[in-house]
Amino acid sequence: MSERSKDQPMSAEEQAKASSGRNGISRRGFLKGAGLTAAGTALLEGVQAFSSETEAKETGVREFGPGPVPVRLHVNGTEHTVTIEPRTTLAEALRINLGMTGTKIVCDRGSCSGCTVLLDKVPVNSCMVLAMDAVGHHVTTIEGISQGSEPHPVQAAFVKHDAMQCGYCTPGMVMSCAALLDRNPHPTEQDVRQAVAGNLCRCGTYPKVFAATLDAAGSTRNA
């Protein structure tokens, strides 16, 4: 589970577990997959894991859902078990099930990149990725790019250059710019603009996003 102290709010999953009574969520169709008999006895751990199971190997198919399924997500270097319906997007799983609310859902259609996370180091829109498609991959969120208490150079540069106003696009912007510097440590301003071409900022903070990222590239270079 995610590390949270007891006074932190409960995730929907914990709520669902905690609550009882007639209105509880139906657990119908928990797992229809071959080789799985009871909820929680087996975890979807990625293609490699399930293809090793006998029956799945024979048919090459395993079915999940439509009800909640326990899966293991590898987020920010830690394994988390979440119980989700297959329709759950990665953004929803992060925010609701894992309480990692730094990732924002803005357009919910892949148009604004407010939900940007890294999937094996590649920036993607987590609102358009099924959480189950992240199984077996390394997910990095805004919560996971700093080194302990030390902010990522892009985060530090965003603060230094005031590259934010309301801050709602900021996690997505930071993720896009950090990914850019990861693959291109010496970008031009045009490179930065292209890297955040899908990131919408309604406050209009772009000029400082460009400046901050170029500055962060400088500090990365000197490091």
Add this chain to the structure above:
Amino acid sequence: MTTHVKEDALLAQAADAPEKKSVEMPVGVPGYTLQNETIEVPVTEPPVWPINKDLKYVGHTAERYDGPAKASGRARYTSDVQLPGMLYAKLVNATVPHARVVSIDTSAAEKHPGVKGVHVIQHILGPAVLRDPSLEQVRYPVVRYAGQPVAAVAAMTPYAAEEAAKLVKVQYQTLPFVVDLDKAREPDAPQVFPGAADQAGSAGGGGGPHNVPQTGNIHGPSIKRVGDYEQGLKDADVVVEGHYLTQVQTHSALETHGVVADWKPDMLTVWASTQGTASVREELAAFFRIPLSQVRVITEYMGGGFGAKFGPGNPGVVAAALSQKTGAPVRLMLDRREEHLSVGNRPSSDQRIRIGAKKDGPLTAIHLVAYGTAGCGTGAGCSGPAQNLYQYASLHTEENDVFINAGPASAMRAPGHPQGAFALEQTMDELAVKLNMDPLELRDKTDSHPVRRVERQIVRESALWKSRNPVAGASQGPVKRGIGMAQSVWYRFVNMNSAAEVRIHQDGSLEVLSAVQDIGSGIKTVMAQILAEQFGVPPAQIAVKVGDTNYPVGPNSGGSVTTLSLTPAVRDAAWQASQKFLADIAPALGSSPGDLVLVGGEVRSRSDKFQPLSFRRAAAKMSSAQISVQARRIPDYDPKNYLTYGGVDVAEVEVDTEIGRIRVKRVLSVHDCGRPMNPTQTISQINGGVIQGISYTLFEHRLLDPGYGLMVNPDLDRYKIAGALEIPDIDVRLVEAYIGQSSTDASGIGEAAGVVSIGAAVGNAVYNATGVRVRQIPMTPSVVLAALHAARQGEEMA
């Protein structure tokens, strides 16, 4: 506009009659017009601050107080709040633009296994309200726009709520509808309201006039007259006229409207994405008839509002009702589509403007007849710039709201002003062309505002303006370059419901508290800077607590009031706390209060009774654990001096005349905001105003299908907003303009910044580039090519 805020201010001012003292205050623009003036201020006021360069923290860059929280994703917005047992609510929205609701069947939704509560809306907030409610005898609110909320469900998961909402069966008796401004003005158009109706506006402004005639869907005119405009037009040597069209824009804040409401027997606690914790509290208390003391509103962070987020609105009321019903906390955040449809927009405009002038410049008449639609609300008035930017011998403005079956407008960043300035400032540009006069020179002759005069001088001396070819359409080739300028105006509104508490703790730590919300403009940072200036401690060491009605009341953040309303209260509290502190520790230091001063983070004895003592060590001498002072905003020192402020924006564009594509390459934005408290944050806001203005001018357009009354682009891709590849090089020049009005002498910036004038600046630049005037926004290739073709045909016919 925030007229009721003004009224509050005047009432409060009348009640206050404190003892006065005379002080010398800096007034004017350093380097241009700065001088000291003697001003009467209440005796309790702190010493006058010098201009920014002589201050240590205020007026200088301080890192955004919550920058690390925002950059790390730790900042918790309303949409991030998760409470134990929290339910997820989903609205059921009308699928037709105009209808009576015959029945609402919630039985299937109630049977959904995840559902905990269903709510049917009996009272809708937002649309204009009939003056005579008896004209409509209905069981449920009449649907006046597609997307109007009808009911809501609360369920254990978002998916269960979504599924259950679909199970609510609403039976409509559809009525004829109209969603087109021109069609709605026709005599036999379908009527949005069966009689006259008015919209109240919000704590952030918006809304329209009440005492106006209504004919069919036309709510107006609201007329303002100065002198005799017909005579003024006769007296003119030159008359310029034009017909200008602007579209409906939606606020499209990235965080949608929404709340988490937790109704407990003795306290309703609401986390709200709002620009006004106070407004949410007041309206919820009024709606549910509960005492203000039993409503708590929390806004730790909020993801953009731009004028649309005041009061609980329908989502807030519905979530509170569902929480009351279910006994559980309820989260109701709108989805993107709902955000476009139901929580406000900037009204459109259709303006016919005439300006008459003498051949050497002075304006003899401004005549503006404007129609616009605020959907099923009002607030499309756009004559502010015509009334307030220039001197004129006569003026006649007529504003008309035209009701259509679309979501009600709400205040949006400088309500009415981008529309009005788009027409006025292009007409002024055309006048300058006709008079064969430089556009800056024409303004020098017609605009007496002392600060804009300085701003025009800065523009005149800029390399960008100097590179302007005064001959329109002079550049060769299909891609033409041009430069244009335009001006903006906004008003000094003071919200007197602005208070702050400053606490000094025995360990030397400092706290400042106010219910004010930081909507991204950075009031937290500014509050920290003020305490830093007073106590000589770096701003990052100040604990700033805002966004909670448990703290002293804060202003609603609309109409650029926050900084200018709240900062004097913060400074007064800090000053008074420091005086109380010195009085408190004097005995322990063997001194007297009059002997002690707090300078540069040290307590010193004027008579050298002891070695200077750090603030922290001095605090240890406090006689009790905490010293606390709460101060409220006092009226402006000279409230009769009704002040405006604004700026001058210059845009350089490239127009690809073969495809009608406009690119804004560079912008010079020269603005004043009284004393800039934190220039870095102020520049961020001006960048944002310029960029929002460009987005409005070139791209954004709420599109309603005329045959069905439904919005076809309720998303963030077909609703087009400027992105990273549309951003020009923006050069912001902040002009310090001291006005001698308060202990901080701050003013606002959010409204005037760029957003008012950039449309006209781009339009004037397009004219300068091509010799063709584009009088309609958004200036898409379709619009620009049509204008170029029309001009070419005109030439051929001439």
Add this chain to the structure above:
Amino acid sequence: MNSFVLAECTSVSAALSQLNNGAVVKASGVDLLDRMKNGIEEPPKLVNIRNISELRGIRETDQGLTIGPLTTLAEISGHPAIQSRYQILSDSCGHAATPHIRNMATIGGNLLQHVQCWYYRSEEFSCIRKGKEFCFAFGGLNQYHAIMDYGSCPSVAPSSAAVGLLALNASVELQSARRGKRTVGIKEFYVVPDANPTRFTVIEPDELMTAIVVPKPAPGTRSAYQKYGEKESFDWAIADAGVLLEMDGDICRRAVITMGAASPVVRRSAQAEAALTGKPVTEETARAAGRASVEGAQPLSMNAYKLDLFPVAVYRTVLLAAGKMGRDPSAAA
């Protein structure tokens, strides 16, 4: 989004065995999830092919390219061989949507995406593409719609990759469990609305796209693609052009001109091609090709401006392909 069964498949045969009873294929899911979130599709089962590794990758041979349909647009546009020898393909894949979407979206999904007409994409409009009788665009808001060859539905071809692949004379390989494999040219792959308004392509519900095959261009071939939008940071094309020129010295031996945002399926403009064939590529011949590209166009009530745009898009892209003009600053970079 409706709830569904997710069938995780590790092989093509496994996936094919699942394609029945309304099950739909999901690769990255970008377009499918968009449609499901908009409520215009509610499939009971998603057949997840995302992890079938044999469907991913780019192979270059003497014959040309074979591209696995799960290869992302970013992988294609960033592929050195494609950048140097199939510029039109890297250009067209590199200008779809946003950088992050290109990181996720597959070439197969791009080719198979449904039209982006706002009436089609909204659950509030039951249009001809959804099996009803009516098209809302003709009498409604049609500023971004087709100007040619539209028949009963004037939506425009949504896939930029197809504009490049059509010029390259590419084909797709389709496979079903019962009927085995077949290969279909890009042109034949798309179904015009009048043939069957509820179909976008010839792919059958039980078929899977297993490869995209691109023949090697003739020696001396130059190609380019440019996309024009109202804005550049994520916009749909209002005009675009793919140009492939087989040059014989200064003379254009063969020209292929393709357009996306002009008609419901990607089209080749024979008229524009004729204006260049056998002639030197100059601004004059390029402009003649541009003008020819909209011959016979019948704009709708709000999109006559496209009659100006396409000729410019074509002439500037012809000159770009011929190396006589740089990338157009007015086009998406």
